[in-house]
Amino acid sequence: xxxxxxxxxxxxxxxxxxxxxxxxxxxxxxxxxxxxxxxxxxxxxxxxxxxxxxxxxxxxxxxxxxxxxxxxxxxxxxxxxxxxxxxxxxxxxxxxxxxxxxxxxxxxxxxxxxxxxxxxxxxxxxxxxxxxxxxxxxxxxxxxxxxxxxxxxxxxxxxxxxxxxxxxxxxxxxxxxxxxxxxxxxxxxxxxxxxxxxxxxxxxxxxxxxxxxxxxxxxxxxxxxxxxxxxxxxxxxxxxxxxxxxxxxxxxxxxxxxxxxxxxxxxxxxxxxx
Amino acid sequence: xxxxxxxxxxxxxxxxxxxxxxxxxxxxxxxxxxxxxxxxxxxxxxxxxxxxxxxxxxxxxxxxxxxxxxxxxxxxxxxxxxxxxxxxxxxxxxxxxxxxxxxxxxxxxxxxxxxxxxxxxxxxxxxxxxxxxxxxxxxxxxxxxxxxxxxxxxxxxxxxxxxxxxxxxxxxxxxxxxxxxxxxxxxxxxxxxxxxxxxxxxxxxxxxxxxxxxxxxxxxxxxxxxxxxxxxxxxxxxxxxxxxxxxxxxxxxxxxxxxxxxxxxxxxxxxxxx
DNA sequence: TTGACAGTTGACCGATTAGTCATTATTATA
DNA sequence: TATAATAATGACTAATCGGTCAACTGTCAA
Numbered sequence: 001x002x003x004x005x006x007x008x009x010x011x012x013x014x015x016x017x018x019x020x021x022x023x024x025x026x027x028x029x030x031x032x033x034x035x036x037x038x039x040x041x042x043x044x045x046x047x048x049x050x051x052x053x054x055x056x057x058x059x060x061x062x063x064x065x066x067x068x069x070x071x072x073x074x075x076x077x078x079x080x081x082x083x084x085x086x087x088x089x090x091x092x093x094x095x096x097x098x099x100x101x102x103x104x105x106x107x108x109x110x111x112x113x114x115x116x117x118x119x120x121x122x123x124x125x126x127x128x129x130x131x132x133x134x135x136x137x138x139x140x141x142x143x144x145x146x147x148x149x150x151x152x153x154x155x156x157x158x159x160x161x162x163x164x165x166x167x168x169x170x171x172x173x174x175x176x177x178x179x180x181x182x183x184x185x186x187x188x189x190x191x192x193x194x195x196x197x198x199x200x201x202x203x204x205x206x207x208x209x210x211x212x213x214x215x216x217x218x219x220x221x222x223x224x225x226x227x228x229x230x231x232x233x234x235x236x237x238x239x240x241x242x243x244x245x246x247x248x249x250x251x252x253x254x255x256x257x258x259x260x261x262x263x264x265x266x267x268x269x270x271x272x273x274x
Numbered sequence: 275x276x277x278x279x280x281x282x283x284x285x286x287x288x289x290x291x292x293x294x295x296x297x298x299x300x301x302x303x304x305x306x307x308x309x310x311x312x313x314x315x316x317x318x319x320x321x322x323x324x325x326x327x328x329x330x331x332x333x334x335x336x337x338x339x340x341x342x343x344x345x346x347x348x349x350x351x352x353x354x355x356x357x358x359x360x361x362x363x364x365x366x367x368x369x370x371x372x373x374x375x376x377x378x379x380x381x382x383x384x385x386x387x388x389x390x391x392x393x394x395x396x397x398x399x400x401x402x403x404x405x406x407x408x409x410x411x412x413x414x415x416x417x418x419x420x421x422x423x424x425x426x427x428x429x430x431x432x433x434x435x436x437x438x439x440x441x442x443x444x445x446x447x448x449x450x451x452x453x454x455x456x457x458x459x460x461x462x463x464x465x466x467x468x469x470x471x472x473x474x475x476x477x478x479x480x481x482x483x484x485x486x487x488x489x490x491x492x493x494x495x496x497x498x499x500x501x502x503x504x505x506x507x508x509x510x511x512x513x514x515x516x517x518x519x520x521x522x523x524x525x526x527x528x529x530x531x532x533x534x535x536x537x538x539x540x541x542x543x544x545x546x547x548x
Numbered sequence: 549t550t551g552a553c554a555g556t557t558g559a560c561c562g563a564t565t566a567g568t569c570a571t572t573a574t575t576a577t578a
Numbered sequence: 579t580a581t582a583a584t585a586a587t588g589a590c591t592a593a594t595c596g597g598t599c600a601a602c603t604g605t606c607a608a
Contacts, residue, residue, distance in 0.1 A: 019295070021293070024595065024596080025595085025596060026594085026595080035556060035557045035558060036557080036598095037556060037557055037598085037599080038556055038557075041555075045596080046597090148430045149426075149427055149430065151430050152426035152427045152429055153422075153423055153427075155426055155430065156423065156425050157422060157426070163471075175464055176419065176462075176466040179463070180458060183457055183461045183462055187461065188454055189453070190450040191450070197438055198438055298566080300565080300566090308586080308587090309588060310566090310587080310588070311567095311568080311585095311586060311587055313567095314567070315586075320566065
């Protein structure tokens with residue numbers, strides 16, 4: 001386990017227990033038995049740590065849920081899997097989930113807000129696709145409202161789940177949410193949202209290839225595998241080229257996606273080029 | 275306007291803009307043109323200010339919505355009025371609403387968490403009553419799930435409303451929410467929650483008459499009206515008596531409820547004795 | 549054994565925090 | 579007008595914050 005990971009784990013525990021603002025770097029370092037100086041060897045600032053945590057979890061959650069849904073062949077089961085997986089991950093990462101629930105971009109930097117908005121839009125996009133898969137084009141007009149309502153239900157039950165620490169039956173919860181979603185998708189006719197909710201600054205932070213390249217470069221420094229290093233280098237060159245060839249990108253991606261460090265960027269590239 | 279009120283107004287603005295933790299007492303006092311010392315003449319601590327703000331708003335919101343719903347004669351209109359009023363107040367008090375949305379009891383004291391839970395349970399109780407009024411006993415089994423889902427939808431749309439600062443058509447939003455709620459109330463059959471969600475510590479903080487008495491006493495110091503002072507004194511005595519007579523309580527309440535300072539306690543007493 | 553070096557440390561810095569209190573300004577009373 | 583009472587001030591304290599950096603430690607090759 002890298003030092004970064006040790007710090008992240010300690011920070012999540014403390015952030016969840018006391019809030020982000022109220023947790024000091026000092027407390028984090030004490031909690032994982034390193035010195036203050038050592039912290040700043042791994043992270044340039046406290047903000048950078050926070051961003052790293054958000055990125056780490058949001059990307060994992062989005063990928064896990066999406067993979068689970070994609071692997072489900074039966075259309076009608078997809079929605080059920082979506083809810084089960086979502087709540088499973090949320091209860092697995094209780095600490096971080098609590099942070100997410102209550103600290104949706106309080107004080108922290110502008111950069112973080114953009115990051116969160118990007119992930120939220122990505123998650124909403126996946127949910128929209130899922131709803132179309134399950135219910136077909138009949139939900140065309142109500143798609144934006146449906147997304148908001150589904151998010152609302154998930155949020156509401158999740159918050160309940162965390163505030164009263166009781167153990168819950170995720171399968172059963174998922175069943176009832178599938179029923180509610182289906183009822184709404186089939187029967188509701190009034191439309192409030194006629195277009196997607198435009199979050200401020202979100203459009204500018206759409207996955208600029210630049211960011212993916214930077215991410216790949218950084219991930220490269222962690223890898224010792226020669227094939228991976230070469231693939232990553234070629235991938236970066238291909239992306240920078242004016243005539244990026246999808247086949248080559250996807251081929252190189254399949255060389256890299258087994259490594260955790262590259263996983264998120266591979267996921268983004270597959271979304272874009274497949 | 276009392277000095278307390280001036281401070282509260284300034285604090286709300288700053289809390290909403292920068293978050294509670296990140297707003298200093300200094301900034302609050304500068305924002306309303308008083309000295310730091312003067313602040314501590316009105317509030318014993320920053321925590322006390324925060325609690326006062328929460329109490330001020332939560333009680334106002336609960337009372338406003340409840341009154342509006344009660345005044346609506348037609349049953350089928352009640353739900354519509356509930357949503358319209360809720361979003362109207364939330365957009366009216368945007369600042370505080372934003373605080374509520376994102377800072378559900380982060381760092382702040384244990385006492386505050388209990389306070390919030392009490393208000394949440396009160397609001398949930400009112401919503402439950404409303405749903406029974408509108409849909410009758412057919413929702414008996416699904417009442418707890420319905421409350422959670424309705425709260426989720428409100429939360430979700432409200433957050434959207436605040437993050438993208440666009441102006442919204444509250445009437446139309448209310449209509450679609452009425453439709454969705456009705457569809458769910460009529461058609462859903464699966465039940466997840468078989469009993470109310472028990473929030474930790476919430477049961478102990480049920481409106482102990484003691485707290486009402488304390489509140490009345492404090493409110494008394496602000497009133498100069500003689501009838502009010504006498505009524506309040508008699509009310510306190512009646513509440514402390516072993517054989518509290520409902521008729522007397524309600525009579526005295528009607529002497530007091532026009533005064534803002536007493537309003538909330540009168541509301542609580544009416545709920546209890548009517 | 550020496551010396552170069554990466555990794556680690558914790559005392560320290562300037563800024564900021566919540567909260568205090570001797571002092572001053574204002575008002576009411578006589 | 580003089581005196582008492584109350585309200586308001588802002589310099590001050592002790593603590594804590596994020597962040598820095600000269601000094602220290604342990605590990606190797608020579």
